[in-house]
Amino acid sequence: MRSQPHVLGIVLAGGEGKRLYPLTVDRAKPAVPFGGAYRLIDFVLSNLVNAGYERICVLTQYKSHSLDRHISQTWWTSGFHGEYITPVPAQQRLGPRWYTGSADAIFQSMNLITDEQPEYIVVFGADHVYRMDPSQMVDAHIESGADVTVAGIRVPRAEAFAFGCIDSDASGRITRFLEKPADPPGTPDDPDSTFASMGNYVFTTEALVEALRADAADSDSDHDMGGDIIPAFVERDTAYVYDFKDNEVPGATERDKGYWRDVGTLDAFYEAHMDLVSVHPIFNLYNGRWPIRGETHNLPPAKFVQGGVAEDSVVGSGCIISAGTVRNSVLSSNVIVEDGAIVEGSVLMPGVRVGKGAVVRRAILDKNVVVGDGEQLGVDPDSDRERFSVSAGGVVTVGKGIRV
Numbered sequence: 316m317r318s319q320p321h322v323l324g325i326v327l328a329g330g331e332g333k334r335l336y337p338l339t340v341d342r343a344k345p346a347v348p349f350g351g352a353y354r355l356i357d358f359v360l361s362n363l364v365n366a367g368y369e370r371i372c373v374l375t376q377y378k379s380h381s382l383d384r385h386i387s388q389t390w391w392t393s394g395f396h397g398e399y400i401t402p403v404p405a406q407q408r409l410g411p412r413w414y415t416g417s418a419d420a421i422f423q424s425m426n427l428i429t430d431e432q433p434e435y436i437v438v439f440g441a442d443h444v445y446r447m448d449p450s451q452m453v454d455a456h457i458e459s460g461a462d463v464t465v466a467g468i469r470v471p472r473a474e475a476f477a478f479g480c481i482d483s484d485a486s487g488r489i490t491r492f493l494e495k496p497a498d499p500p501g502t503p504d505d506p507d508s509t510f511a512s513m514g515n516y517v518f519t520t521e522a523l524v525e526a527l528r529a530d531a532a533d534s535d536s537d538h539d540m541g542g543d544i545i546p547a548f549v550e551r552d553t554a555y556v557y558d559f560k561d562n563e564v565p566g567a568t569e570r571d572k573g574y575w576r577d578v579g580t581l582d583a584f585y586e587a588h589m590d591l592v593s594v595h596p597i598f599n600l601y602n603g604r605w606p607i608r609g610e611t612h613n614l615p616p617a618k619f620v621q622g623g624v625a626e627d628s629v630v631g632s633g634c635i636i637s638a639g640t641v642r643n644s645v646l647s648s649n650v651i652v653e654d655g656a657i658v659e660g661s662v663l664m665p666g667v668r669v670g671k672g673a674v675v676r677r678a679i680l681d682k683n684v685v686v687g688d689g690e691q692l693g694v695d696p697d698s699d700r701e702r703f704s705v706s707a708g709g710v711v712t713v714g715k716g717i718r719v
Contacts, residue, residue, distance in 0.1 A: 317357070319352055320366065320434050320453065322433055322434070322436070322437055322453060323371075323372070323427070323433035323436050323437070323459055324363045324369070324370060324371035325371075325374065325427070325436060325437065325438045326359055326360070326371060326373045326438075326439055326441050327375065327514075328343060328345040328356055328373045328402075328441035329373055329538070330344040330377065330383060330441065331343070331344065331634050332442070333635075335580070335714060336624060336704065337704055337713075338679070338681055339378075339568035340712070340714055340715065341378065341379075342381045342382065343375065343376075343377045343381075343440075344442045345441035345442045345546050345556075346666065347442075347584075348664045348682070349587075350588065350600060350607040350629070351586075351631040351645050351646060351647045352396065352612075352647070352648070353607060353608070353609035354382075355442045355443075355501065357609045357639055358443065358444055358445060358610060359439050359443070359445075359675050360390055360440055361479065361608050362447050362449055363441075364400075365448070366397070366449045366450040366704070367497070368437065368449060368450070369392060369396075370399055370400070370431060370433075371400045372427050373386060373400070373401065373402045373403060374403050374420045375402050375403065375404050375405075376405045376420070379402065380549055382402065383402045386400060386401070386402050389610055390608075390609075392417065396711060400652070403424055405420070406423070406424070414464035415494050415538050416536075416537055416539040416542075417539055417541075418536075418540050418544050418602075418698075421527060421674050422522075422528070422530070422538070424532050425524070428520065428523075428524060431712065432520075434519070435456065435457075435517060435518065435519060436517070436518045436520050436523055437452075437453065437517050438515070438516045438517075439514070440513075440515065441579055441667070442580055443575060443576065444574075444581070444587050444598065445575035445576065446571075446574070446602070446605055446607075447564065447575075448450065448563065448564055448605075449564050450471060451562050452464060452515070452517055452562070455504060459487065460554055461519070461555040462518065462522035462548050462551070462553035462554065462613050463499065463516055463517065463523070463544075463548045463554045464516065464517045464555050464556070465481060465512055465515075465545060465555070465557065466512070466514075466515035466555050466557050466559055467483075467510030467511060467556045467557065467559060468510070468511050468531055468560075468575050469509070469558070469638075470507045470509055470511045470515050471497050471508065471509075472507050473500035475498060475509035475511055476495055476497060477517060478495065478509075479492065479494050479511065479512040479541050480493045480495070480496055480499045480500060480510065480645045481493075481500075481556050482492050482500035482510075483510065483556045485503045485504075487554055488554070489545075489548075490549070491549065492512075492545050492546050492554070492642075497693070501557075502620075506660075508558055512577065513575060514540075514541065517557075518597075518681045522553070526544050526547055526548065528633055530543055534570060543708075554669060559567055559573060559575065560573050564605050565605050566602040566603065567609070568599060570596075570597060570599070571602075573601045573611070576590070581704070581706040581708075581710055582706045582707060582708040584662075588645045588662045592627050592628055592643050592644065593627060597718050599605075611676065612631075612649070614632040615632065615633060615689060616632060617630045617632060617634040618634070619636045620635065620636070621637050621638040622633075622638050623636035624636070624640055625642075626642045626643070627643050627648075628641050628643060628645065628646065629645045629646065630646045630650075631647045631649070631650065632647065632648050633648045633649040633650075634646050634650045635650075635652070637651070637653055638653075638654040639652035639654065639657065641658045641659075642659045643659060643660045644660060644662065645660065645661075645662050645663070646665075647665040649665050649666050650663045650665070651667075651668045651669065651685065652669045653668075653669060653671045653672040653688075654671045654672070656671060656675075657674045657675070658675045658676075659675070659676045660676060660708055661675050661676065661677065661678045662680070663675075664679075664681050664682045664684075665682050665683070667680045667682070667684050667686075668684075668685045668686065670687045670688035671689070673686045673687065673688060674689065674691045674692070674693070676693030677710050677711065678692045678693045678712070679710060679712040681695035681713060681715040682716065683714070684717055684718075684719075685719065686719045687718065687719055690719050692719065693711050702719075
């Protein structure tokens with residue numbers, strides 16, 4: 316049995332997440348709460364840790380306080396075997412400037428690589444919802460002899476124009492890397508599907524360091540991993556694609572195998588929550604063989620009193636539903652739904668209060684929002700648009716701490 320390769324995990328978590336406004340007014344996108352008990356960054360960190368990779372640097376920049384605090388409180392390690400999961404802010408090591416792109420973020424943090432001296436570097440994004448065993452991708456990378464391996468998920472070719480797209484030959488070698496092309500390429504075995512980049516990469520360390528230095532010296536570069544670094548490897552014929560459908564996650568069901576969601580918009584964020592609440596969910600949070608680790612709250616169990624009910628919903632700890640009705644919704648911790656209130660098809664983040672007789676439909680309520688007695692959200696679209704953000708799909712979103 317061969318020993319584990321020496322792998323350093325780098326998670327790119329500096330995203331501003333403008334399309335998730337107002338959820339990102341006060342926090343970085345990877346710190347946005349998700350699924351009742353998690354933050355978006357918990358999915359990538361869980362995947363890396365479950366795969367045995369426990370030396371992880373999380374590169375942060377934009378409004379990172381809540382993200383830093385979450386990592387320190389939820390993802391602390393003993394360090395007994397040299398393991399660490401640590402946020403790394405922009406340190407201006409190369410001068411008085413912030414990161415100018417995802418590649419520049421790694422280049423400015425080169426000390427992390429020189430200190431650790433890994434054989435391979437796993438560079439993953441921080442804001443997607445999925446399960447994956449990264450060790451299988453690392454094994455495929457080593458076997459291929461590539462300088463970089465890019466995770467690709469198969470999407471219908473007609474919809475692939477919204478993604479960075481991968482054109483590859485039958486061996487998996489990437490021949491073109493196209494950013495949101497008008498005419499996406501098919502895969503070698505299916506002309507109606509396209510490999511979309513998942514934003515997850517495995518690099519051979521020496522090759523990545525060389526590429527980052529060359530990119531930093533190029534004044535015409537945008538210093539972006541997907542836009543500049545990967546195409547440079549493609550030009551040298553040393554980039555390969557890893558087919559996400561080949562990834563076997565322990566405990567996965569046929570229904571949620573290969574699930575991956577980019578939750579970069581309010582509608583996508585909302586729909587990903589709705590994937591959680593059915594009897595046989597499209598994405599199963601309850602896979603004990605590949606757990607998603609999240610925040611632990613020192614709170615009592617959820618309570619339902621005076622006929623309060625929740626149907627087809629996820630209800631977090633500390634919630635009290637008193638003579639109210641919750642349907643097809645995700646409630647985070649410490650949410651209170653009072654007498655006669657109705658919550659349907661909604662996402663309620665920690666500390667939300669829904670007053671007596673209030674109605675909340677197709678809405679996202681950020682932390683500590685209070686909906687007053689008798690108020691209505693998601694009922695009158697015109698009224699909602701006058702007061703709050705309403706997505707293209709009609710989802711009403713109320714920002715953190717607002718009283719309705």
